[in-house]
Each structure stands twice: as structure tokens, then as C-alpha cells.
Amino acid sequence: MRTFIIGIGGITNGGKTTLARKLKKAVPNSMLLCQDTFFKPASEVEVGQDGFQQYDVITALDMEAMMNSVYAWMENIPDVHPEQAFPDLSVNKVNILIVEGFLLYNYRPLNDVFNLRYYLSIPYEECKRRRCLRIYDPPDPPGNFDGHVWPMYLKNRKEMEEKVSDIIYLDGTKPPEDLFTQVHEEILRQVQKLQDADKMTPSKQDIEKLKILVDK
Numbered sequence: 001m002r003t004f005i006i007g008i009g010g011i012t013n014g015g016k017t018t019l020a021r022k023l024k025k026a027v028p029n030s031m032l033l034c035q036d037t038f039f040k041p042a043s044e045v046e047v048g049q050d051g052f053q054q055y056d057v058i059t060a061l062d063m064e065a066m067m068n069s070v071y072a073w074m075e076n077i078p079d080v081h082p083e084q085a086f087p088d089l090s091v092n093k094v095n096i097l098i099v100e101g102f103l104l105y106n107y108r109p110l111n112d113v114f115n116l117r118y119y120l121s122i123p124y125e126e127c128k129r130r131r132c133l134r135i136y137d138p139p140d141p142p143g144n145f146d147g148h149v150w151p152m153y154l155k156n157r158k159e160m161e162e163k164v165s166d167i168i169y170l171d172g173t174k175p176p177e178d179l180f181t182q183v184h185e186e187i188l189r190q191v192q193k194l195q196d197a198d199k200m201t202p203s204k205q206d207i208e209k210l211k212i213l214v215d216k
């Protein structure tokens, strides 16, 4: 039994949700976890020195609850049935978790669980254009993009780049199909590698089953 956890991180409106949903549909045995569902209620998001509610910082999110969801997924994935493990003596099912969000690599416990880290970027103008078409809950107050969202993006990104090195950067202005193909192919390649490795090293479970067969 194997798990494989992929981060689809990136700038606000970089296309994370679009890409992550397509991957979830295309990748067998995959689940999708979205960081945006862990925002604290508005009453708990403080107003900062910039005069805006601090939505674009890690403390706006209930990261403990998010980690509990990740751990619950790890613990609840179904066990492999013996008939699945045989006849090739490999436990070859890989369970995949796709995590999508704008602050995946700035929080150590979450950053640590990823096997593969992606980060979608788009330039300032495109980001502002896409963001202005969206309505959040609560909606962005006037001046929020330049006064809070963009400066916090720059700050968070700098911190991430200083701490985390193995991130694959994606150009979010590329066509969605191209982004999907690139990431999908890499996931399949890495999952295949895991399965091949499993075939060469029987798991403890397999060895126990072999012993039972030999004893018979």
C-alpha cells in the first residue's frame, strides 16, 4: 500500500482549481483537498496594519484542521485485498492525494507531506485582471489587491523560495490543456516508478502471505 501526495500550489487565480480538478478526474484512486475550505470564519480574521482583513496570510487558515484531513486520508485509505495483491506478488495500488491551495509550502507540516510540488505563477497584470472577475466571500474591498493580496503574495513567495527548493514552477498563462498534460504525464511517470519498485521489493504483507503458502 502506497500513498503519493501532490501539491498544486500557486498565486491567487493562477489556475490551481482548474488544473487540480482535471487531475482528480484523470488520475485513478485520487482525492482532492482544497486549502480554501479551511479559511477561518470572517470574525476570526484580523485586520492588519495595511487596513485590510488579513486573508492572504497563513494565520487566516485553520491549518491544524487541514492537517487533520490529510492524516485522516492517510489512515483511512482502504487496505489491499489479498486477491489484489496476488498474483504478481505486489501491492501495486497507489493512493493519490491532490492538495490545491495558495499557501501549501509556507507551512512546514504540510510542506513535508508532499512527494511532488507544483507552483503556478502568472504576472501581476493577469493576476489582477482575473482576480477582479471573481467574487469572494466576503468580497474584496476596494484597493485590496494592491494593498494586501499582491504585497502578501510577494512576501509569502519570497519566504517559500528561501525555504523550499524542489518546486516545479508552471507558467499559468499557458493553455489549461498544456498544463494538464505536463503535470498528468509526470504524475503517471512517478506513480509507475513507485509501482515498479514495489514489484521488486515484496512488502511485509506479501512475505507473510508467501510464508503461509510455503507452510501449506
Ligand SMILES: Nc1ncnc2c1ncn2[C@@H]1O[C@H](COP(=O)(O)OP(=O)(O)OP(=O)(O)O)[C@@H](O)[C@H]1O
Residues within 6 Å of the ligand: 010, 011, 012, 013, 014, 015, 016, 017, 018, 019, 036, 102, 130, 133, 172, 173, 174, 175, 176, 179
Ligand atoms: N491556464 C489558464 N489560462 C487562462 N485562464 C485560466 C487558466 N486556468 C484558469 N484560468 C481562469 O482563471 C481564473 C482562476 O482560475 P482558478 O479558479 O482555477 O484559479 P485558482 O488559482 O484556483 O484561484 P484562487 O485559489 O485564487 O481562487 C478562472 O476564471 C479560470 O477560468
Ligand SMILES: NC(=O)c1ccc[n+]([C@@H]2O[C@H](CO)[C@@H](O)[C@H]2O)c1
Residues within 6 Å of the ligand: 012, 036, 037, 039, 055, 056, 102, 136, 137, 138, 149
Ligand atoms: N474562501 C474564503 O473564505 C476567502 C475569503 C476572502 C478571500 N479569499 C481569498 O482566497 C484566496 C486564496 O484562494 C486568497 O487570495 C484570499 O484573499 C478567500
